[in-house]
Amino acid sequence: xVAKMRRLDATKRMRxxxxxxxxxxxxxxKIGWITSGAPVEFLYAMDIYPVYPENHGxxxxxxxxxxxxxSFAEERxxxxxxxxxxxxxxxCIFAETSPVDGLPRPDFLFACNNICNTVVKWYEVVGRIxxxxxxxxxxxxxxxxxxxxxxxxxxxxxxDFITFLEKRYGEFDxxxxxxxxxxSVEGVERYREVLLMGRHKPSPLTCFDAFLNxxxxxxxxxxxxxxxxYAELKRELDDRIRNGISAVEDERYRILWDNIPVWYRMRxxxxxxxxxxxxxxxxxxxxxxxxxxxxxxRDPIRALAETYTGIHLNLGIDLVAERINGLxxxxxxxxxxxxxxxxxxxxxxxxxxxxRLIDVPSVVIEADMTDSRVFSESQVxxxxxxxIETLQT
Amino acid sequence: MEAVxxxxxxxxxxxxxxxLIWAAGFLPVRIxxxxxxxxxxxxxxxxxxxxxxxxxLERLLKGELDLAGVIFTRSCDTLMRLADVWEKNSAMRVYxxxxxxxxxDSTLDFFKRELYDLKSTMEEWSGRRIGREELITSIRLxxxxxxxxxxxFEAQPDYExxxxxxxxxxxxxxxxxxxxxSEVRGSERDRGRKVLVTGSVCPFLEITxxxxxxxxxxxxxxxxxxxFFTFETxxxxxxxxxxxxxxxxxxxxxxxxxxxxxxxxxxxxxxSYLLERAKxxxxxxxxxxxxxxxxxxxxxQLKEKLEAMGKKTLLLExxxxxxxxxxxxxxxxxxxxx
Numbered sequence: 001x002v003a004k005m006r007r008l009d010a011t012k013r014m015r016x017x018x019x020x021x022x023x024x025x026x027x028x029x030k031i032g033w034i035t036s037g038a039p040v041e042f043l044y045a046m047d048i049y050p051v052y053p054e055n056h057g058x059x060x061x062x063x064x065x066x067x068x069x070x071s072f073a074e075e076r077x078x079x080x081x082x083x084x085x086x087x088x089x090x091x092c093i094f095a096e097t098s099p100v101d102g103l104p105r106p107d108f109l110f111a112c113n114n115i116c117n118t119v120v121k122w123y124e125v126v127g128r129i130x131x132x133x134x135x136x137x138x139x140x141x142x143x144x145x146x147x148x149x150x151x152x153x154x155x156x157x158x159x160d161f162i163t164f165l166e167k168r169y170g171e172f173d174x175x176x177x178x179x180x181x182x183x184s185v186e187g188v189e190r191y192r193e194v195l196l197m198g199r200h201k202p203s204p205l206t207c208f209d210a211f212l213n214x215x216x217x218x219x220x221x222x223x224x225x226x227x228x229x230y231a232e233l234k235r236e237l238d239d240r241i242r243n244g245i246s247a248v249e250d251e252r253y254r255i256l257w258d259n260i261p262v263w264y265r266m267r268x269x270x271x272x273x274x275x276x277x278x279x280x281x282x283x284x285x286x287x288x289x290x291x292x293x294x295x296x297x298r299d300p301i302r303a304l305a306e307t308y309t310g311i312h313l314n315l316g317i318d319l320v321a322e323r324i325n326g327l328x329x330x331x332x333x334x335x336x337x338x339x340x341x342x343x344x345x346x347x348x349x350x351x352x353x354x355x356r357l358i359d360v361p362s363v364v365i366e367a368d369m370t371d372s373r374v375f376s377e378s379q380v381x382x383x384x385x386x387x388i389e390t391l392q393t
Numbered sequence: 394m395e396a397v398x399x400x401x402x403x404x405x406x407x408x409x410x411x412x413l414i415w416a417a418g419f420l421p422v423r424i425x426x427x428x429x430x431x432x433x434x435x436x437x438x439x440x441x442x443x444x445x446x447x448x449x450l451e452r453l454l455k456g457e458l459d460l461a462g463v464i465f466t467r468s469c470d471t472l473m474r475l476a477d478v479w480e481k482n483s484a485m486r487v488y489x490x491x492x493x494x495x496x497x498d499s500t501l502d503f504f505k506r507e508l509y510d511l512k513s514t515m516e517e518w519s520g521r522r523i524g525r526e527e528l529i530t531s532i533r534l535x536x537x538x539x540x541x542x543x544x545x546f547e548a549q550p551d552y553e554x555x556x557x558x559x560x561x562x563x564x565x566x567x568x569x570x571x572x573x574x575s576e577v578r579g580s581e582r583d584r585g586r587k588v589l590v591t592g593s594v595c596p597f598l599e600i601t602x603x604x605x606x607x608x609x610x611x612x613x614x615x616x617x618x619x620x621f622f623t624f625e626t627x628x629x630x631x632x633x634x635x636x637x638x639x640x641x642x643x644x645x646x647x648x649x650x651x652x653x654x655x656x657x658x659x660x661x662x663x664x665s666y667l668l669e670r671a672k673x674x675x676x677x678x679x680x681x682x683x684x685x686x687x688x689x690x691x692x693x694q695l696k697e698k699l700e701a702m703g704k705k706t707l708l709l710e711x712x713x714x715x716x717x718x719x720x721x722x723x724x725x726x727x728x729x730x731x
Contacts, residue, residue, distance in 0.1 A: 077693030081684050113494055117470050120657055121690035128694055136657050138495035141473050153503040317477035342441050349474035352437050353481045
């Protein structure tokens with residue numbers, strides 16, 4: 001009998017929230033496209049609707065339409081070796097449709113390269129198509145340590161960004177901005193509490209639940225929705241624990257996932273691990289949004305500069321390995337499954353070195369987050385099977 | 394000074410200010426992949442990284458590189474990660490220079506601060522201070538070398554000497570370049586159809602030879618070609634008076650380097666630069682390294698704009714080892730279509 005993923009009720013609520021989010025985009029008057037690691041707080045403070053092409057890419061991946069939409073971009077000369085989120089989203093622009101009927105046109109694009117330099121190139125392409133300006137928030141890479149000059153640099157650009165927004169939309173409302181920041185911190189706190197539920201043995205949730213329910217913290221951070229939604233989700237997980245319900249029946253192994261999920265194979269992975277009594281209790285991806293701003297600081301802009309410079313993907317290998325070891329410790333995991341993601345070079349290059357730096361055994365599987373054409377089920381299955389066997393001994 | 398000159402400092406990206414390395418008494422040596430298959434690097438870097446990254450790492454792991462240290466200059470995601478992989482697998486010192494991605498007046502000060510940090514690092518590595526004299530001498534030497542190469546390329550492209558300039562002593566290459574220049578000066582530039590060859594790294598002379606052999610007269614926008622020495626210098630080097638002047642000069646000079654797709658420019662600077670350069674050519678060859686995201690993102694829209702100008706284009710995707718014979722047919726066929 002195939003083990004079935006135990007869906008959380010909150011996931012239904014999440015779908016409604018995200019449907020609402022996408023519908024809102026159709027009526028929005030002020031629209032900015034934004035990367036997943038950028039400080040969205042500025043946009044919400046100015047009542048600008050933030051469009052997340054990466055979330056849209058994930059949605060296309062999860063609906064298994066990655067190759068279909070990517071092909072529209074590939075026909076126009078965009079190489080199959082480029083990031084599949086970018087290919088899918090560009091493909092939707094050319095196809096003039098998507099699973100959510102396309103994304104609204106940007107007035108401007110806000111790219112922050114603290115997650116990759118891919119987004120800079122991708123947004124340049126979109127900017128040329130729509131003749132919209134691209135504001136780049138250029139974040140120095142923290143290979144070893146954060147230099148004070150890095151924070152100064154990012155901070156100065158945040159002020160430039162305010163000026164950029166004010167030129168378009170009028171005065172920046174500082175009191176509104178502070179309210180947004182407060183909601184952002186609250187949302188992140190509630191979200192973090194949800195992820196930390198994975199510490200419980202057996203765990204009431206898997207990283208697949210986390211993947212499915214991460215969209216609100218990414219897209220709606222700074223609004224009143226995440227604090228409410230994640231508190232609700234936390235209550236459901238508390239109930240599970242109280243009623244003795246675990247995400248994986250008879251949890252025997254606790255595993256950490258590294259990298260973006262394989263969106264078009266979520267159920268397959270989930271069931272594969274479930275059948276083997278392995279629970280993926282946490283992942284490095286959803287945990288990347290748990291950085292807490294210190295808003296008690298007098299200067300919130302400085303705090304934002306620090307927070308957005310220190311995110312997971314913007315760190316050197318030693319620091320990344322340190323964080324992974326922190327997660328291994330927090331969630332008490334037995335092993336790590338590392339997704340070598342063809343579409344995400346900064347997330348994937350260095351993984352072989354990271355394997356040597358972390359405290360538990362690990363395995364690398366080759367895949368892509370949205371492009372199912374490069375996924376080899378038998379290869380991945382063999383690797384994972386062998387890995388789980390090693391955990392038994 | 395000469396005793397330390399034996400020590401070499403490697404760099405991969407041409408946005409690395411060699412002037413500071415040379416001024417510290419080191420010889421800057423560009424690390425380039427060889428035309429050989431990769432085996433050792435496979436357990437350190439995935440196969441979906443470009444040949445330049447994998448091939449350079451392969452050379453390190455094979456023990457082919459005798460370097461005291463390596464400077465990784467922020468350009469693409471691959472090199473950013475390669476710095477750590479490199480450090481984990483060698484005894485060399487590794488330093489990362491955070492060159493801004495965003496090239497604007499407003500980001501210049503940050504870069505200048507980074508250059509001061511690089512200067513201190515070079516001083517620490519060499520155990521000697523970089524004084525005003527050393528710095529100015531180095532800046533002038535490179536400036537003269539770059540201008541000579543530019544003049545030489547206008548008369549007759551010479552890909553062998555530009556490769557040499559990336560790894561040999563600049564004073565010696567300067568002499569050689571001057572000799573070459575006096576040999577070719579006045580002689581007519583090769584005729585034939587003009588082609589702009591644009592792309593990233595192509596350290597194999599066979600390929601530019603192939604293009605020339607097919608009958609093309611080449612102007613290039615390659616990182617191993619003219620982009621290595623093309624700068625719009627901000628002011629005359631003789632006006633540099635102090636160390637701070639010199640640092641300011643270097644910061645501005647590297648901001649005014651021939652544009653690269655890893656950088657973000659105002660008003661789509663790279664596109665306008667290339668479209669301008671393509672005005673008088675008959676065709677454009679994109680010589681791109683497989684998996685090079687920055688170039689491949691620019692490619693479709695650039696191609697479209699070039700075609701709108703009436704230029705024919707050809708895309709050659711490189712993965713090392715390359716077999717020149719396979720490329721020959723495609724280049725010759727392309728020539729025929731013109």
